Amino acid sequence: MNSEEEVNDFVKNGHQQYLPHLSIDSVIFGYHDQQLKILLLKWIGLDGWGLPGGFIRRREPLSQAAHRILQERTSLEDLFLQQFHVFGDSPYRLQERSAREFTEKYGLVVGDDNWLFERTLSIGYFALVDYSKVSVRTDFFTTDYRWWDVSDIPPLLFDQNEVVEKALATLRLQIYHQPIGLNLLPEKFTLAEIHSLYETVLGKELDQRNFAKKLVSLGLIKKLAEQRAIGPHRSPYLYQFEKEAYEDALKQGIVHTY
Amino acid sequence: MNSEEEVNDFVKNGHQQYLPHLSIDSVIFGYHDQQLKILLLKWIGLDGWGLPGGFIRRREPLSQAAHRILQERTSLEDLFLQQFHVFGDSPYRLQERSAREFTEKYGLVVGDDNWLFERTLSIGYFALVDYSKVSVRTDFFTTDYRWWDVSDIPPLLFDQNEVVEKALATLRLQIYHQPIGLNLLPEKFTLAEIHSLYETVLGKELDQRNFAKKLVSLGLIKKLAEQRAIGPHRSPYLYQFEKEAYEDALKQGIVHTY
Numbered sequence: 200m201n202s203e204e205e206v207n208d209f210v211k212n213g214h215q216q217y218l219p220h221l222s223i224d225s226v227i228f229g230y231h232d233q234q235l236k237i238l239l240l241k242w243i244g245l246d247g248w249g250l251p252g253g254f255i256r257r258r259e260p261l262s263q264a265a266h267r268i269l270q271e272r273t274s275l276e277d278l279f280l281q282q283f284h285v286f287g288d289s290p291y292r293l294q295e296r297s298a299r300e301f302t303e304k305y306g307l308v309v310g311d312d313n314w315l316f317e318r319t320l321s322i323g324y325f326a327l328v329d330y331s332k333v334s335v336r337t338d339f340f341t342t343d344y345r346w347w348d349v350s351d352i353p354p355l356l357f358d359q360n361e362v363v364e365k366a367l368a369t370l371r372l373q374i375y376h377q378p379i380g381l382n383l384l385p386e387k388f389t390l391a392e393i394h395s396l397y398e399t400v401l402g403k404e405l406d407q408r409n410f411a412k413k414l415v416s417l418g419l420i421k422k423l424a425e426q427r428a429i430g431p432h433r434s435p436y437l438y439q440f441e442k443e444a445y446e447d448a449l450k451q452g453i454v455h456t457y
Numbered sequence: 458m459n460s461e462e463e464v465n466d467f468v469k470n471g472h473q474q475y476l477p478h479l480s481i482d483s484v485i486f487g488y489h490d491q492q493l494k495i496l497l498l499k500w501i502g503l504d505g506w507g508l509p510g511g512f513i514r515r516r517e518p519l520s521q522a523a524h525r526i527l528q529e530r531t532s533l534e535d536l537f538l539q540q541f542h543v544f545g546d547s548p549y550r551l552q553e554r555s556a557r558e559f560t561e562k563y564g565l566v567v568g569d570d571n572w573l574f575e576r577t578l579s580i581g582y583f584a585l586v587d588y589s590k591v592s593v594r595t596d597f598f599t600t601d602y603r604w605w606d607v608s609d610i611p612p613l614l615f616d617q618n619e620v621v622e623k624a625l626a627t628l629r630l631q632i633y634h635q636p637i638g639l640n641l642l643p644e645k646f647t648l649a650e651i652h653s654l655y656e657t658v659l660g661k662e663l664d665q666r667n668f669a670k671k672l673v674s675l676g677l678i679k680k681l682a683e684q685r686a687i688g689p690h691r692s693p694y695l696y697q698f699e700k701e702a703y704e705d706a707l708k709q710g711i712v713h714t715y
Contacts (some may be wrong), residue, residue: 218578322545
């Protein structure tokens with residue numbers, strides 16, 4: 200959506216194209232160089248930062264909608280987007296006031312029964328990317344974007360601070376169950392590299408020796424016979440994700456080695 | 458809902474009271490005596506078994522709706538119901554045909570734009586109970602109920618077999634992260650008791666000594682100084698869930714001891 204005319208049509212007739220009462224919010228975690236950040240957008244007509252989000256088309260598969268919305272708002276494509284929670288415990292029209300402010304600001308004359316004034320439940324998705332490798336391009340609705348440090352998130356629109364907290368808790372819980380780091384590390388990596396990634400995501404220090412032993416015993420990574428020369432006297436062994444065995448285990452819902 | 462008049466009103470005017478496009482399905486796992494079962498209902502007017510489910514009132518918090526629906530359909534109350542996934546990848550009106558059959562069977566004259574003929578996404582919840590301790594009472598919509606063994610689930614309505622599979626995978630994944638067994642075991646239990654529960658839920662054999670060591674090292678259970686006399690020469694030690702430490706860890710999203 201890139202013109203004011205399209206926006207006008209979206210507000211007035213969007214309910215013909217999109218399912219009412221439901222939206223999607225995406226929490227995109229960005230990791231790079233021992234920093235964990237979150238992608239936030241500045242929405243036009245709304246005072247503040249918010250998550251990339253949007254609506255589901257009437258005949259569109261849910262996961263396809265999640266990918267399309269992210270692509271439209273940010274140009275991010277082909278992410279491993281994971282659904283994690285539906286936020287629907289507020290019985291109020293959380294976005295009603297914002298939608299009214301928006302329509303007033305743009306001088307749109309709409310009825311009190313406009314679809315955007317309805318109660319809307321939000322389905323949360325998250326992904327983890329290397330933010331140094333992605334380029335973000337905003338659309339008409341979003342005037343600016345920024346990667347914010349997870350420890351320094353500003354007050355967000357609606358109940359989105361709660362959405363971010365839940366996403367972070369889920370990411371931390373799943374980091375030992377899913378090969379979440381797969382796209383963030385080289386195919387063959389050193390223990391120091393995966394150790395840094397896990398410490399950053401979990402936001403705490405981890406004893407490096409115990410950490411390595413645990414990841415190997417969980418069947419998450421395996422030690423290779425290769426070493427990488429990183430200095431005159433430093434050639435650490437390389438490791439690799441046990442991707443296949445891991446995915447099999449995940450399918451069966453059994454990822455522990457108990 | 459208990460009379461034909463109420464059902465008639467629900468079909469014709471339900472969209473005034475409930476949010477369209479969204480429903481809730483509950484997978485109630487029942488454990489007892491080394492058996493794991495699932496509660497299924499026989500819906501009137503529909504040919505087959507299905508999950509307890511229903512719709513969200515327009516101003517009703519989502520989790521409250523999940524509890525109300527289960528209570529109305531089955532009389533089960535105060536369960537630890539956990540949301541686990543939204544099923545929305547089918548772009549079709551999965552329940553349209555069923556809704557049409559139902560209205561025809563009951564001679565209800567409704568328009569083609571009836572709210573029950575719309576595409577509906579389903580939010581899945583699950584819980585784990587001791588099925589020997591619950592009494593199920595069905596409502597007008599559900600003529601019968603039965604606890605089915607998880608290894609022997611019949612073909613279910615709509616896409617509900619997928620819902621059950623995903624619920625089971627989630628339960629198995631979370632059994633080492635949440636005190637899921639808390640309500641299924643006595644406050645103080647033997648290793649044999651918790652071992653049976655976990656073997657049954659996971660559907661596989663677990664070495665009892667390694668299993669106990671792992672649960673203790675994960676901080677999930679602790680060994681007490683007490684023993685229980687269960688025979689002339691048998692007095693196994695008792696164990697207890699580390700409930701508080703465990704819940705703290707869970708809040709922080711950190712449940713491992715790495």
